[in-house]
Amino acid sequence: MARRITIDPITRLEGHGKIEIFLDDKGDVSKAYFQVPELRGFEKFSEGRMAEEMARITPKICGVCPTAHHMASGKALDDLYKVEPPPAAKKIRELINSAFMAEDHTLHFFFLGGPDFIVGPQAPAADRNILGVIQKVGLDAAKQVIGIRKKLRNVITKQGGRVIHPVCNLPGGVSKGVTKEDRQEYIQTGRDAVEFAKFTLKAFEDIVLKNKEYVDVIVGDIYKHETYYMGLVDKSNKVNFYDGDIRVVDPEGKEFVKFKAQEYLDHIEERVEPWSYIKFPYLKAVGWKGFVDGKDSGVYRVAPLARLNVSDGMATPLAQAEYEKMYDVLGGKPAHNTLAYHWARLIELLYAAERLLELAQDEEILDPDVRNIPTAIPDEGIGVVEAPRGTLYHHYKTDEKGIITEVNLIVATLNNSAAMCMSIERAAKALIKGGKVSDGLLNMVEMAFRAYDPCLACATHSLPGQMPLEVNIRNPEGDVTKTLRRE
Amino acid sequence: MKEPTIVGFLCNWCSYEGADRAGDARLEYPANIRTVRVMCSGRVEPEFVLHAFREGASGVLILGCHPGDCHYKMGNYKARRRISLLKKTLEQLGIEPERVRLDWVAAGEGERFAKVANEMADTIKGLGPLELS
Amino acid sequence: MAKPKVAFYWCASCGGCEEAVVDLAEDLLKVVDAVDIVLWPVALDFKRKDVEAMKDGAIAVSFINGAVRTEEQEEMVKLLRKKSGLVVAFGSCAHIGGIPGLANFWDRETIFERVYKDVPSVRNPEGIYPQQKTKVDGVELTLPEFYDTVYTLDQVINVDYYLPGCAPPPDLIMNAVTAILEGKLPDKGSVLAPDKSLCDTCPRKDSKPEKLSIKAIRRPHEVIADPEKCFLEEGIICLGPATRSGCGERCINANMPCRGCFGPTKGVRDQGAKMVSAIASILGVEDEDKVTEEEVESLVKQIDDPAGLFYMYSLPASMLRRKRMG
Ligand code: SF4
Ligand code: SF4
Numbered sequence: 006m007a008r009r010i011t012i013d014p015i016t017r018l019e020g021h022g023k024i025e026i027f028l029d030d031k032g033d034v035s036k037a038y039f040q041v042p043e044l045r046g047f048e049k050f051s052e053g054r055m056a057e058e059m060a061r062i063t064p065k066i067c068g069v070c071p072t073a074h075h076m077a078s079g080k081a082l083d084d085l086y087k088v089e090p091p092p093a094a095k096k097i098r099e100l101i102n103s104a105f106m107a108e109d110h111t112l113h114f115f116f117l118g119g120p121d122f123i124v125g126p127q128a129p130a131a132d133r134n135i136l137g138v139i140q141k142v143g144l145d146a147a148k149q150v151i152g153i154r155k156k157l158r159n160v161i162t163k164q165g166g167r168v169i170h171p172v173c174n175l176p177g178g179v180s181k182g183v184t185k186e187d188r189q190e191y192i193q194t195g196r197d198a199v200e201f202a203k204f205t206l207k208a209f210e211d212i213v214l215k216n217k218e219y220v221d222v223i224v225g226d227i228y229k230h231e232t233y234y235m236g237l238v239d240k241s242n243k244v245n246f247y248d249g250d251i252r253v254v255d256p257e258g259k260e261f262v263k264f265k266a267q268e269y270l271d272h273i274e275e276r277v278e279p280w281s282y283i284k285f286p287y288l289k290a291v292g293w294k295g296f297v298d299g300k301d302s303g304v305y306r307v308a309p310l311a312r313l314n315v316s317d318g319m320a321t322p323l324a325q326a327e328y329e330k331m332y333d334v335l336g337g338k339p340a341h342n343t344l345a346y347h348w349a350r351l352i353e354l355l356y357a358a359e360r361l362l363e364l365a366q367d368e369e370i371l372d373p374d375v376r377n378i379p380t381a382i383p384d385e386g387i388g389v390v391e392a393p394r395g396t397l398y399h400h401y402k403t404d405e406k407g408i409i410t411e412v413n414l415i416v417a418t419l420n421n422s423a424a425m426c427m428s429i430e431r432a433a434k435a436l437i438k439g440g441k442v443s444d445g446l447l448n449m450v451e452m453a454f455r456a457y458d459p460c461l462a463c464a465t466h467s468l469p470g471q472m473p474l475e476v477n478i479r480n481p482e483g484d485v486t487k488t489l490r491r492e
Numbered sequence: 493m494k495e496p497t498i499v500g501f502l503c504n505w506c507s508y509e510g511a512d513r514a515g516d517a518r519l520e521y522p523a524n525i526r527t528v529r530v531m532c533s534g535r536v537e538p539e540f541v542l543h544a545f546r547e548g549a550s551g552v553l554i555l556g557c558h559p560g561d562c563h564y565k566m567g568n569y570k571a572r573r574r575i576s577l578l579k580k581t582l583e584q585l586g587i588e589p590e591r592v593r594l595d596w597v598a599a600g601e602g603e604r605f606a607k608v609a610n611e612m613a614d615t616i617k618g619l620g621p622l623e624l625s
Numbered sequence: 626m627a628k629p630k631v632a633f634y635w636c637a638s639c640g641g642c643e644e645a646v647v648d649l650a651e652d653l654l655k656v657v658d659a660v661d662i663v664l665w666p667v668a669l670d671f672k673r674k675d676v677e678a679m680k681d682g683a684i685a686v687s688f689i690n691g692a693v694r695t696e697e698q699e700e701m702v703k704l705l706r707k708k709s710g711l712v713v714a715f716g717s718c719a720h721i722g723g724i725p726g727l728a729n730f731w732d733r734e735t736i737f738e739r740v741y742k743d744v745p746s747v748r749n750p751e752g753i754y755p756q757q758k759t760k761v762d763g764v765e766l767t768l769p770e771f772y773d774t775v776y777t778l779d780q781v782i783n784v785d786y787y788l789p790g791c792a793p794p795p796d797l798i799m800n801a802v803t804a805i806l807e808g809k810l811p812d813k814g815s816v817l818a819p820d821k822s823l824c825d826t827c828p829r830k831d832s833k834p835e836k837l838s839i840k841a842i843r844r845p846h847e848v849i850a851d852p853e854k855c856f857l858e859e860g861i862i863c864l865g866p867a868t869r870s871g872c873g874e875r876c877i878n879a880n881m882p883c884r885g886c887f888g889p890t891k892g893v894r895d896q897g898a899k900m901v902s903a904i905a906s907i908l909g910v911e912d913e914d915k916v917t918e919e920e921v922e923s924l925v926k927q928i929d930d931p932a933g934l935f936y937m938y939s940l941p942a943s944m945l946r947r948k949r950m951g
């Protein structure tokens with residue numbers, strides 16, 4: 006008797022993400038589908054636009070990570086015009102990006118994914134939200150969260166014009182330098198952010214790491230996938246969000262390949278499935294073997310844990326210490342535990358804060374020379390950055406006037422699309438046996454899903470950190486026989 | 493088949509008179525041109541042209557005084573730049589630029605009016621009706 | 626007295642408008658205190674049937690962001706319209722179509738072809754496209770229909786007020802909420818921002834000469850823009866003349882020209898056409914009587930992608946609404 010379970014994050018009507026689980030004749034899970042019912046078609050409608058406008062158009066792909074698109078676009082435009090931004094411009098971009106990474110990771114940890122841990126994976130759903138977090142860490146801490154996000158977002162507003170959809174990047178640099186007064190403010194923000202990140206890691210340690218039950222969940226089998234990992238690294242293979250080469254490690258942690266942004270097409274391919282508007286990228290050299298783990302499957306993962314897995318460490322001292330500690334506890338590199346994404350995210354928060362401070366303190370950031378005017382005839386450009394949710398590729402071709410003729414985008418969350426399906430399936434398999442659906446299913450599936458912080462699903466933009474879920478269990482005729490609902 | 497409609501914006505000081513002249517002289521010009529009197533070709537906002545299209549026109553003809561003769565001195569020069577830029581914009585939106593025509597007809601040029609109007613009618617006939625979604 | 630019921634809803638949106646609400650920070654708590662939020666899919670659990678069960682008009686005000694481009698979105702906003710006293714189109718996408726409205730240069734078929742077949746990273750030898758219905762393991766999976774055209778909210782339902790911007794700035798959001806709570810709203814159909822052009826409030830307006838004349842058009846990356854000078858004076862196209870004020874001149878402050886996210890002022894029905902007019906009235910004005918037809922053409926030729934630029938945010942709201950295909 007084949008049954009179908011639908012988990013629809015919002016309603017059947019709306020929906021930027023939907024989960025379908027299929028049961029086999031024995032009532033065990035045969036397959037899980039993570040569907041994305043949304044498409045906007047930036048790859049097409051960017052054609053005909055002036056290339057430099059791409060930095061203003063593409064952020065609208067996602068209002069949660071517009072800064073990452075703005076950066077990837079800026080770099081693709083530099084490459085398009087073969088123009089190198091002046092040193093100060095690069096630093097300003099990285100400063101903005103660091104502030105963004107820090108505020109976005111904060112948002113995720115406290116408002117979205119973190120409640121699973123801070124409040125506890127077994128806690129009643131009604132408490133697993135920001136209010137529950139406040140109870141656990143105290144109101145002062147909650148105020149700190151709001152306060153630091155405001156300061157960090159202010160850095161983006163000042164340099165980028167708007168925090169939601171910044172506008173400062175142009176081929177060859179940025180439109181605006183840093184003033185002395187603003188720099189003082191940024192230094193203070195950097196300091197505050199470092200303190201805040203330390204505080205957050207401490208809270209994570211006290212609440213999560215000191216609790217054996219939580220640690221067991223993290224290292225347990227349900228949330229584990231042996232996949233390839235991908236992320237940007239600097240020259241000494243340290244994590245870098247803004248610049249570097251793309252490094253891929255295999256499930257044993259050995260370097261599989263390291264390539265330049267411009268070579269991405271040699272290494273990544275995407276698969277189309279008729280049941281989702283999202284595409285599924287995989288490593289070309291390994292090939293698509295379906296939604297499965299292991300060395301023979303081209304599925305790879307991106308975002309915080311992946312970035313740490315592909316790197317040899319962090320470029321800043323405090324983050325490096327935390328990096329070492331994490332791998333100690335998890336038993337070495339690479340860590341395959343999906344829930345460790347939360348931990349990795351906090352280590353990145355600390356790195357972003359430290360990096361923000363470093364850049365703000367750098368005298369050169371005050372240099373008014375922030376743009377080089379391009380002189381080359383444009384043709385093709387590729388730009389890559391690390392967005393909070395993974396490696397982000399922008400690829401443009403233009404005519405000789407710099408009018409877009411072709412665009413290709415591989416958006417951060419997309420890289421994880423196959424792995425997300427797998428994680429959901431794994432959790433479902435563990436919890437649905439012989440047709441019996443455990444009430445814990447919602448919890449577990451939700452957690453598997455949220456660890457990736459997928460920004461395409463509205464559910465993860467959720468303010469109280471609660472993904473509304475409904476699971477419909479259907480008999481072969483498609484009638485609903487049982488409904489599980491998270492109130 | 494019904495002829496596709498053309499809206500003609502005619503300058504009060506010249507082409508409007510020109511059209512009258514054509515009428516008086518019983519010169520033949522197409523019946524599907526709806527004329528709108530404006531004070532100057534420079535008063536024809538690009539919005540008017542779009543409005544005409546939205547309301548079902550398949551072509552828009554704008555007629556003003558010959559260069560140098562504009563009652564307001566520079567109105568027709570402005571019209572020239574506007575319509576040129578508008579046509580470029582329309583073309584990108586899938587509207588054939590020939591559907592908009594700016595030309596000069598003086599008050600005494602009844603024949604010229606008839607000629608321009610007939611040409612425009614032929615052009616639009618050739619292009620067929622403009623169907624907007 | 627019962628608190629007014631408020632709904633937030635999103636259609637084809639990027640999530641930025643939701644972030645804008647979160648950016649109210651402490652003010653958000655005040656709002657949450659004063660109203661009863663009955664629907665906010667990103668934040669609260671709700672089901673369509675909960676909304677259906679409400680009496681018509683039971684929701685005092687619905688804030689809807691994002692443009693409309695699927696059947697489901699259309700149904701949902703129609704339902705909300707029925708249940709709400711007021712509907713506010715929130716953000717550029719709902720107001721005038723927004724950046725995703727640039728998709729109106731194409732249609733579903735051309736977009737699918739590019740995204741699922743032609744982009745260089747896709748390997749799709751069988752030419753598979755996402756389907757509204759797919760049979761897998763003998764069961765059907767469904768996806769919502771993707772329309773050919775992106776619609777503004779008021780092309781689908783009646784809209785009472787508009788909050789412009791991509792995304793709307795916090796002060797305007799708070800003003801709107803306060804006005805609603807205090808019942809001090811302007812006429813129906815109003816845009817809840819000053820009815821002035823951006824040029825009127827721009828810090829650079831003083832450098833904009835009364836009679837501006839430019840010969841050379843420059844793209845933003847081709848010059849280092851003087852942070853004191855009007856962009857137009859430097860030949861850089863700025864949508865200020867055709868755009869409503871109220872954003873706090875955000876892009877200008879970052880030394881970048883306006884791209885029109887606030888939509889036009891009240892008297893203007895078509896932002897792009899207004900921009901055609903504005904540029905035409907300053908381009909090549911000097912010695913205009915000596916300029917030949919050919920020279921006019923070549924002046925105009927300098928402007929690349931005028932439709933994409935002048936309608937960057939407002940193509941769905943334009944009088945033409947979309948590109949005529951085929
Ligand atoms: S108006 Fe801007 S911020 Fe709001 S949904 Fe549209 S693109 Fe996103
Ligand atoms: S055109 Fe732009 S820069 Fe100039 S005054 Fe207007 S808004 Fe300001």
Ligand code: SF4
Pocket residue numbers: 167790791823868869872873874875876877882883884885886887888
């Ligand atoms: S300057 Fe223009 S594009 Fe920028 S925020 Fe203001 S209205 Fe929008």
Ligand code: FES
Pocket residue numbers: 503504505506531532533534555556557561562563564565566567568
């Ligand atoms: S008065 Fe006839 S064109 Fe100006």
